[in-house]
Amino acid sequence: MLSHVVAGARERARVAVVAAIKAAARRHLAQEGAAGLSLRAVARELDMVSSAIYRYFASRDELLTALIVDGYSDLATAAERAVARAGTDPREVWRAACRAIRDWARRHPHEYALLYGSPVPGYAAPPDTIDPATRVYAALAAGLRLAGPRPPTPAPVATVARDAEAVAEALGLEVDAGRVVRLLAASTQLFGLVSFELFGHTKGVVSDHDAFFADRVDAMADDLAL
Amino acid sequence: MLSHVVAGARERARVAVVAAIKAAARRHLAQEGAAGLSLRAVARELDMVSSAIYRYFASRDELLTALIVDGYSDLATAAERAVARAGTDPREVWRAACRAIRDWARRHPHEYALLYGSPVPGYAAPPDTIDPATRVYAALAAGLRLAGPRPPTPAPVATVARDAEAVAEALGLEVDAGRVVRLLAASTQLFGLVSFELFGHTKGVVSDHDAFFADRVDAMADDLAL
DNA sequence: TGTACATCAGTGAACGCGCGTTCACTGATGTAC
DNA sequence: TGTACATCAGTGAACGCGCGTTCACTGATGTAC
Numbered sequence: 001m002l003s004h005v006v007a008g009a010r011e012r013a014r015v016a017v018v019a020a021i022k023a024a025a026r027r028h029l030a031q032e033g034a035a036g037l038s039l040r041a042v043a044r045e046l047d048m049v050s051s052a053i054y055r056y057f058a059s060r061d062e063l064l065t066a067l068i069v070d071g072y073s074d075l076a077t078a079a080e081r082a083v084a085r086a087g088t089d090p091r092e093v094w095r096a097a098c099r100a101i102r103d104w105a106r107r108h109p110h111e112y113a114l115l116y117g118s119p120v121p122g123y124a125a126p127p128d129t130i131d132p133a134t135r136v137y138a139a140l141a142a143g144l145r146l147a148g149p150r151p152p153t154p155a156p157v158a159t160v161a162r163d164a165e166a167v168a169e170a171l172g173l174e175v176d177a178g179r180v181v182r183l184l185a186a187s188t189q190l191f192g193l194v195s196f197e198l199f200g201h202t203k204g205v206v207s208d209h210d211a212f213f214a215d216r217v218d219a220m221a222d223d224l225a226l
Numbered sequence: 227m228l229s230h231v232v233a234g235a236r237e238r239a240r241v242a243v244v245a246a247i248k249a250a251a252r253r254h255l256a257q258e259g260a261a262g263l264s265l266r267a268v269a270r271e272l273d274m275v276s277s278a279i280y281r282y283f284a285s286r287d288e289l290l291t292a293l294i295v296d297g298y299s300d301l302a303t304a305a306e307r308a309v310a311r312a313g314t315d316p317r318e319v320w321r322a323a324c325r326a327i328r329d330w331a332r333r334h335p336h337e338y339a340l341l342y343g344s345p346v347p348g349y350a351a352p353p354d355t356i357d358p359a360t361r362v363y364a365a366l367a368a369g370l371r372l373a374g375p376r377p378p379t380p381a382p383v384a385t386v387a388r389d390a391e392a393v394a395e396a397l398g399l400e401v402d403a404g405r406v407v408r409l410l411a412a413s414t415q416l417f418g419l420v421s422f423e424l425f426g427h428t429k430g431v432v433s434d435h436d437a438f439f440a441d442r443v444d445a446m447a448d449d450l451a452l
Numbered sequence: 453t454g455t456a457c458a459t460c461a462g463t464g465a466a467c468g469c470g471c472g473t474t475c476a477c478t479g480a481t482g483t484a485c
Numbered sequence: 486t487g488t489a490c491a492t493c494a495g496t497g498a499a500c501g502c503g504c505g506t507t508c509a510c511t512g513a514t515g516t517a518c
Contacts, residue, residue, distance in 0.1 A: 010481065010493075017494090033347035035261030040471065051473075052495050060472065118343030119425055121259035130430070156441050159434035167431060184431070185419070185442050189411065191427075192418020199345055201417075204356075205393060205410070208385035215382050216411050236460075236514065243461090266504065277506075278462050286505065 018056050020046055022070060025063055030110045034120045037064065065126055071111040072132035078104045079139035091226040094143030098190055098217045101136070105194045112198060116191055134170075140187055141171045143226050144179070150225040153178030179224065186220040244282050246272055248296060251289055256336040260346045263290065291352055297337040298358035304330045305365035317452040320369030324416055324443045327362070331420045338424060342417055360396075366413055367397045369452050370405070376451040379404030405450065412446040 024045045029037055039060050043050040057063040082100035086093045105112040114120075115133075144150070155161055155178055164177035164184070173180060193216060196202050197209050206212050250271045255263055265286050269276040283289040308326035312319045331338040340346075341359075370376070381387055381404055390406035393399075399406060419442060422428050423435050432438050 008482075013494085031347070033261060033344065035259060036347060038471065039473090049496055050471090051475090051497080054473075055494055113344035116421075116425070116427070118259065118339035121257070121262060125426075133427075157434075157437050160432075160437050160441055163431065163433050163438070181438070181441060182445075184438075185415065185445065188418035188422045189415040190418075192414035192416075192421070193411070195342075195421065196414045196417070199342070200351075201342070201359075205389065206386075207389055208383075211383050211386045212389070212407070212410075215386055215407060219408075219411065234515075239461090264504065265506090275463055276504090277464085277508090280506075281461055 014056070021053065021056055021063070022066060025067055026111065029067065029114065033110065034064065034114045039063065061123055064120065064123060065128065067111070068114060068125060068129050069132055071108070071115050072129060072136060074108075074111075075101065075104050075115070076132055076135035076139060079136055083139050083142045088146060090143040090147035091221050093146055094140075094221050094224065094226050095217055097139045097142060098213075098220075101140075101190065102194050102197075102213060105198060109198050112194070116195060117199070137187060138171055140190070141173055141183060143221075144175055144183055144224060145171070145173055147226055149174055150176070150179050152176040153182065156181050182223055186224060189216070189220060240282075247279065247282055247289070248292060251293055252337065255293065255340065259336065260290065260340045263293075265289065287349055290346065290349060291354065293337070294340060294351060294355050295358055297334070297341050298355060298362060300334075300337075301327065301330050301341070302358055302361035302365060305362055309365050309368045314372060316369040316373035317447050319372055320366075320447050320450070320452050321443055323365050323368060324439075324446075327366075327416065328420050328423075328439060331424060335424050338420070342421060343425070363413060364397055366416070367399060367409060369447075370401055370409055370450060371397070371399055373452055375400055376402070376405050378402040379408065382407050408449055412450060415442070415446060 021042060024042045025037060028041050028045070032038070032041075037060070039053050039057075040050040042063075043053050053063075057066070079097050079100045082096040083093055086096035119125075153176060155176070156164065160181060161177040164180035167173075167184065168175055168177070168180045173183075175183075193213060197206070197213075202209070247268060250268045251263060254267050254271070258264070258267075263286070265279050265283075266276040268289075269279050279289075283292070305323050305326045308322040309319055312322035345351075379402060381402070382390065386407060387403040390403035390410070393410065394401055394403070394406045399409075401409075419439060423432070423439075428435070
């Protein structure tokens with residue numbers, strides 16, 4: 001729609017206020033967590049009356065959804081940029097994607113928790129969140145895509161192989177099912193590492209998180225034959 | 227203290243009420259999540275007046291702490307029992323521990339989220355939670371302990387090696403640093419897999435979670451040389 | 453064994469607070485003729 | 486270009502609700518002599 005390109009003053013003001021609300025909500029998130037996100041608190045911070053928020057978001061859940069979609073998009077963009085900067089060496093591309101995701105998570109711990117932590121009770125993520133979430137996995141798959149076919153690994157059982165082939169298809173990977181399963185596992189490993197670090201489960205165990213993370217990213221690269 | 231063994235009626239009643247409060251709180255947790263756990267709702271369910279709860283717990287946070295400690299203990303006990311049942315084959319012991327953790331998590335998704343999901347905002351876990359949490363990792367290490375020294379792996383950088391040696395010491399493992407790092411990684415991988423499954427991140431990707439999980443548990447066993 | 457006293461569980465009212473959402477409204481900004 | 490009308494942003498009051506925590510209290514249960 002042209003109205004999005006040549007916007008009138010009203011439209012531009014609206015976009016600005018929506019952005020301000022989301023920014024304030026993000027700040028609020030950092031203090032109270034997702035479950036405690038309050039429309040009234042957000043309105044207060046913007047010197048608005050609480051009911052004014054309803055001009056921009058139909059409900060608290062709709063604002064939450066916007067934050068989640070923005071979060072995935074922001075994270076995906078960070079990963080994609082890192083991948084683009086990393087050149088064409090598959091292992092470097094993999095490293096760049098992993099590092100970008102961890103760095104983003106450390107910079108935005110509460111948004112990370114919103115995306116990959118406990119689900120918000122009573123809130124069901126709508127389908128709008130699927131696409132940006134998929135972009136993150138696509139960035140993680142970039143190294144394998146660059147590397148092309150890999151030495152085959154033992155095939156997983158049929159049900160798993162079928163899932164793996166669907167994933168390969170969706171991400172444009174020409175890789176055997178076993179390797180795709182390893183990529184899925186590497187993703188859960190990656191988010192497991194980041195979650196443990198951010199949520200405090202490695203307190204008193206791991207002291208040099210940078211080195212530990214780098215070590216494991218390379219181990220995963222080996223496993224993926226990158 | 228003897229009073230814990232030969233308890234009077236008052237003491238026995240007290241223990242029973244504490245248990246009832248925790249049970250109700252756990253049920254409430256399942257509906258509202260940790261952030262929404264409400265003393266008043268718990269009291270209502272037990273047909274008590276809300277202030278009566280304060281005879282048993284000094285504050286909401288103290289009740290939360292009790293739930294967390296119980297959660298880790300319960301999970302650790304489940305893992306330890308599975309390990310004990312599994313016999314002496316290291317790989318079987320490893321499989322049993324992993325399966326027990328996943329099964330417990332699926333049976334208690336909200337307690338799992340309380341333990342391994344996003345931290346509760348404004349709540350700092352007290353040191354009481356460390357011991358039972360460590361028992362879980364000890365159960366995961368049982369396979370490696372049984373297997374004894376493994377073929378050495380490339381040594382990690384010094385800071386990581388030092389952490390690994392401290393962990394080996396604490397868990398009573400006679401294993402090289404590289405292998406200990408792999409065990410730590412396997413733990414984060416395990417909890418990453420379980421979290422992704424429970425928190426819905428594999429929706430539309432993995433259809434046969436049992437098979438996928440079993441496949442990865444064996445891959446980790448290979449990596450640990452079990 | 454019987455009695456006096458201390459301990460404890462549970463009550464009910466209250467404090468002060470914050471929340472999401474609705475509604476009728478005012479006034480400013482844009483649009484169509 | 487000027488005017489009439491429609492659209493929209495933001496206001497302020499209100500609804501009905503739930504929360505954690507404190508406090509003075511009643512009555513039952515245990516303990517010491």
